[in-house]
Amino acid sequence: MLTKKYLVKEKDYVNAGKVSSSIKKELKEIGVDESVIRKIAIASYEAEINMIIHANGGEIIFSIDDGIIELVFADTGPGIPNIELALTPGWSTASEKARQMGFGAGMGLVNIKRYSDSFDLKTSTEGTTITLQFKVF
Amino acid sequence: MKAKEIVELLNAKAIYIYDESLLEKDYNFAFSSDLMSDCLALISHNQSELVLLTGLCNIQSLRTAEMLDIDFLVITRGKKLDQEILESISEFNINTFSTAYTSFEASGILYTNGIKATDVDKEILS
Numbered sequence: 321m322l323t324k325k326y327l328v329k330e331k332d333y334v335n336a337g338k339v340s341s342s343i344k345k346e347l348k349e350i351g352v353d354e355s356v357i358r359k360i361a362i363a364s365y366e367a368e369i370n371m372i373i374h375a376n377g378g379e380i381i382f383s384i385d386d387g388i389i390e391l392v393f394a395d396t397g398p399g400i401p402n403i404e405l406a407l408t409p410g411w412s413t414a415s416e417k418a419r420q421m422g423f424g425a426g427m428g429l430v431n432i433k434r435y436s437d438s439f440d441l442k443t444s445t446e447g448t449t450i451t452l453q454f455k456v457f
Numbered sequence: 458m459k460a461k462e463i464v465e466l467l468n469a470k471a472i473y474i475y476d477e478s479l480l481e482k483d484y485n486f487a488f489s490s491d492l493m494s495d496c497l498a499l500i501s502h503n504q505s506e507l508v509l510l511t512g513l514c515n516i517q518s519l520r521t522a523e524m525l526d527i528d529f530l531v532i533t534r535g536k537k538l539d540q541e542i543l544e545s546i547s548e549f550n551i552n553t554f555s556t557a558y559t560s561f562e563a564s565g566i567l568y569t570n571g572i573k574a575t576d577v578d579k580e581i582l583s
Contacts, residue, residue: 334541337520344524354526358504361524362497409498422513422521427494434498 321385328368330377333421339380340364346382347389352456360389360454363435366428367393367450373418374398375448389454396447403441407433458572460484460529460552463508466566469531469554472538473546476528480552484508484529486575487567489560493521499577500525507575510563515539519549528552533560 324346326339344361352360364380371378375397383390400406406429414424433439438453461480463469474480486503489510490496496509508529511518514536522530528551532538535557546553556563568574 334516337517337524341520341523358524358526365520365524366494366497421515422491422493422511422517425492425494425498427492427498431494431498 321383323381323383326380326382328371328377328380330372330375332372332377333417336369336372336421337365340368343380343382343391350384352389356454356456359435360391363432363452363454364391366431367391367452369418369421369423370428370432371395371397373414373423374400378447384456387456389456391452391454393450393452394447395449399443399445399448400441403443458484458570460508463529463531463567463572464554466570467531467554467556467558467563469556472532472543472553472555473549473551475547475550475552479528482506485571485573487564487572488575488577489533489564491560493517496521497524500527500575501578503575508567508572510560510567512536512560514542516541516545519546519551519553522551523549530554531556531563533558533563 343364347357375395378395381392405411409430410426412424412426418424436452437455440451442449460482484506486507488500491513504526509522509527510531510533512534514532530551530553532555
């Protein structure tokens with residue numbers, strides 16, 4: 321089993337996406353199918369962006385075990401008050417800064433859920449943890 | 458249509474050439490948006506022969522193209538690029554250009570010259 325932990329800094333808009341880029345390169349190196357890599361990269365990028373936009377950064381844990389890739393995105397932000405609304409395409413509470421960066425289309429969580437094989441979201445006023453799983457083969 | 462022909466039609470200027478040989482590669486599809494999540498949601502076909510047009514002139518346009526395996530990016534409206542892009546553009550395997558045309562004009566030019574819209578998964582929006 322391979323496990324790696326990455327830190328995402330609060331409001332670090334310039335480096336937003338770098339962790340997902342590293343994960344993408346890692347998956348390429350170990351020979352994961354390109355279409356699977358793309359799904360993982362998109363979901364990871366959206367979740368990483370969300371941590372920067374909506375929370376105060378956090379950590380991303382990437383692991384591979386027995387043909388399953390798992391990504392855990394854990395933050396200590398304010399949580400998601402209404403999950404149903406957050407999963408509605410077009411619904412967004414993104415800041416002006418996030419919009420300037422090209423985000424805030426209200427597609428983030430929708431994309432994350434859509435591209436993952438398994439999606440689990442736990443949220444409270446103390447933070448949000450999203451766990452995604454992808455089948456490699 | 459070859460990338461170099463698209464560049465000529467858009468009178469685009471090279472910002473960064475990752476791979477000169479890609480100028481001879483055929484690109485038959487295009488997608489245009491300033492919203493990166495829309496790109497991530499809707500582009501799911503033809504990435505290897507797709508040119509992405511965007512007015513978003515910061516590093517997230519490159520990151521988005523990277524995640525989608527798109528290697529041809531045209532920044533529209535002749536916008537001045539953020540310094541952060543210029544400093545890190547060589548990290549990306551993406552041929553990047555700038556055109557003075559608006560996204561609407563650039564899309565129109567490409568469309569009338571045979572470049573097609575990529576199929577999008579519209580059900581995601583319903």
